[in-house]
Amino acid sequence: MTGGPHAPATRRQFLGLTAAAGFALVTGCSARQPTAAGPSTSTPGGLRLTAAPMRVDLAGSEIPTWGYGTLPGPEIRLRAGDRLRVELDNELPDDTTIHWHGLAPPNRMDGVPGLTQDPVAPGERFTYEFETPTAGSFMYHAHVGMQLDRGLYGPLVVEPRSEELSYDREYTLMLDDWRDGMDAHGGHGADAGHGSAAEDDGGDAVSFGGRSYPLLLVNGRPPEDPPVLETRPGDRLRLRVMNIAADTGFRFAIAGHRLTVTHTDGMPVEPIPVDALRLGMGERYDVLVESAQRGGAWQVGVQAEGRGGWGRAVLRYGGSPASSPPAVAQRPGELDGRLVAYADLLAREPLTLPAGSPDRVYDLELSGTQIGGQSYPDADPLPVAEGEWVRITMRNTSAKWHPMHLHGHHFQVLTPTGRGPVKDTATVAARGGVLSFDFLATNPGDWLFHCHNHHHMEDGMVRVVRYR
Template sequence: MRRRGVLRAGAAGLLGLGVQSIFPAWAHSGSHGLRAELPTLTGQDIRLRIAHDMFKVGGRAGHAITINGVLPAPLIRLREGQNVRLHVENALDEDTSIHWHGLILPFHMDGVPGISFPGIKPGTTFTYEFPVKQSGTYWYHSHSGLQEQIGHYGPLVIDPAGAEPAPYDREHVIVLSDWTFLHPHQVMVKLKQKGGYFNRQKQTLLDGTMTAAERANWGRMRMDPADIADVNGSTYSFLINGHGPAENWTGLFRPGERVRLRFINASAMTIFNIRIPGLPMTVVQADGQHVRPVETDEFQISVAETYDVIVTPTADQAFALIAETIDRSGMARATLAPRLGMVAPVPALRPRPTLSMRDMGMGGMDMGGGGTCAPEHAAMGHCTPGQPAAAMQHSMRDKASVPASVDVGVGVDMIAPMPVDRTGDRPLGLEKEPHRVLTYHDLAPLVPFHDTRPPARSVDIHLTGNMERFMWSLDGRKMNEGAEPIRFERNERVRVNLINNSMMNHPIHIHGHFFELVTGQAHGHPVKHTVNVMPGGKASFDLTADAPGDWAFHCHLLYHMHAGMMNVVKVRPLDDGGAA
């Protein structure tokens, strides 16, 4: 439905019609999820039109950017081994682009303006053309400005050329996203003008989650233990397939069926914790790559990650699908049911978690005086030997031990003194849940990574920022402001160590490559294209730089990337022998 149609429907009071009409067929509530019924874009030639539109949620309408007039964008379904041409028409009054997230393709088809191609000018059409070399669940989105925030994203599913390792009877694509009626540039201005602008869950005197000593220590460090999400439920509506919580998107099933749920976190800024109370989930794929089936009751999906799970509901009842935000400021909610109109109880939001010393890169150090100053902490100047830990003289701005590779300036307000590998940690707020919670350590590849060589060298990359001024960078250098490209020799094997010197989660994504996430588990390392690096922690991955060209490397929190947390990975030589 075009803009005038949406406005007409709203004027007539047909809210339900106005909302439904802008959804693609696969995202309609009451979807059977049977592959034959899902109108998709498929074949060798696919046409996409990017244009301004209107979108309604929660009884309000706002400006959106849609693809083929719908939000989320159409489901593109391809098959491993085929060739595809995607003709993208730009009907906007500004440049645009499409990045094919997680796809292995020539770098000039990757869709990042200024890095791999010049972008798509208004009134022009650009044709992406590449062979499809993989299978799995992926997605596509704009890499131009902040367009992704206002609707420029959609799902992409690639069926395997051979047998499906995790067979299923029906499937539902679950696209998670966050929506605000503020223009994204207004959001950015507010983030820059005042630290914690959107945080309405700050600590109070009556908050019983901390002792007085802990509260005093946080105050001395000028850190906010409730600063978990930069943008949250104070402005966001959280969507599943374009539907807000009250609109209750519903996916149907027959009891006893194996139902595949393809989760895609297409949010700009929101990390979700996913659970279906009363229904275990078996994870079979992560970031489009098959994993050994592992059953869990809850998992966290960071921005830009995808997870495929199989559920087998045997009872003739409805189940609530809950996507709770990491800071508990809201949730997206949907229903799985045998029949349309059935609902399940929706649990209340759980209590808001708070950050700890571990989230500040200080290991297990005690904020409240429960222990004494350890020698290793004393050697770093954080406390006095033999004195209670509460007497620690924390200064996260003490940069005496900063690595030489980090450019320390106004854009770096914190250096984690003792970052540790946190890939096996339960996510924030889920540490004490009685049920099973997935961690990266639970993921094992179904097929080992193709390159078994040990890394020939290692590279440290520090994730840096100034939370109060909303400045974000890699190694203290913002993109296009003195950041030297990251250079890899073609086909070299490199260990990349991501060191998070901030109290924020950072989902780090590399274009054009998959990597082995180093977990140290005997069952092998999961293969991914995005890894969430927990606050004050480290994550390492082994990369085979086998894709020549220039590739984006960045935090996938949209406003972090926009603020400068991005760089270019250059893999040389090129296929044509060029070395520039």
């Protein structure tokens, strides 16, 4: 079973339902809709996710994989300040966990096996429970080995108590690379996390990874069977665009339409118009789209960065004469237009840092398998103390771009404006790229800091930020 857009409820209907429920709501990965999807079931004060083998229909081919009943898994929605309570039932043949990507839960709820919790063994249940004070667009996914490279992921949206944005319809779009069940190894053979993760791509093109992925999916759908986003002339859409891929950075654009960026990694920025997004693995952008055309069907293009590969959705206007959908490979010219850049993003809610300079500074070189010249699990921890202002500078000496993700915290990217975006995942350009960020050490525990290319992570591109 795969996900896809459905007729959205009105904003008033949705907020009324969530308020009445009083806990996390599971919906489809698509337009807002107050109905459950997949095998997750409500439990007193929360919900249940079942990780299990399943089959998905990819353009008429039944593919075996692992997941939470749908691809992507059910969308979890709640409101800022609500308590998230999820019971995870493991019906897989292997251990598993759930990581709440972009949220900052108590350390024991972060879902990292062997670091923040014991893995959930086959046949066992584990309950995740914590408050979610921060609104935004987040994700949940397995954090054991290469399980995310199957179907063990889904979107998580925390609504603000008072929404400042005005829009008519909303869609969540999860972008993924896919090879599970598509080759002799099912995408998880001996090469799925081993070998050289820093191979040179022989040029200056943007490249995030080097593995072969035969399909790019949007909400679990291949380009031959794309999800359809319904709109009407004059409507304003909110899109939550999320890159859940294991090895692929994406460029995203809509033919005939511009994008106004309002959030990155769930954190608000001053609205800025662009033609296209570039998303490293683990990154998310919220954008507003004005339905300014009179009608028709328009390509929502998803292009792999640095290599071949194509995914898509279709933006279709209702209330107008029927139009043929765009050809599968029709490429929006907007993909070559103005790209979103960190230097152009101004945080609306920057971190509140003390006067002076950082208490602790790390300068770390990134290769394809190491951070600061060390590989996990043998790498030394990066110590911090509660209350410290910490600055990390990363210098990328490899041929691949690295999307670096810090668990349990939000950080602020340093840009010339002094108001760089607040994020949890930031991409460092290849061949000498440099990126610095600041964070406040306010969430004690042991926290992963790693490349969100999962092959690089499996090869050891991980450090642990440890409170002492």
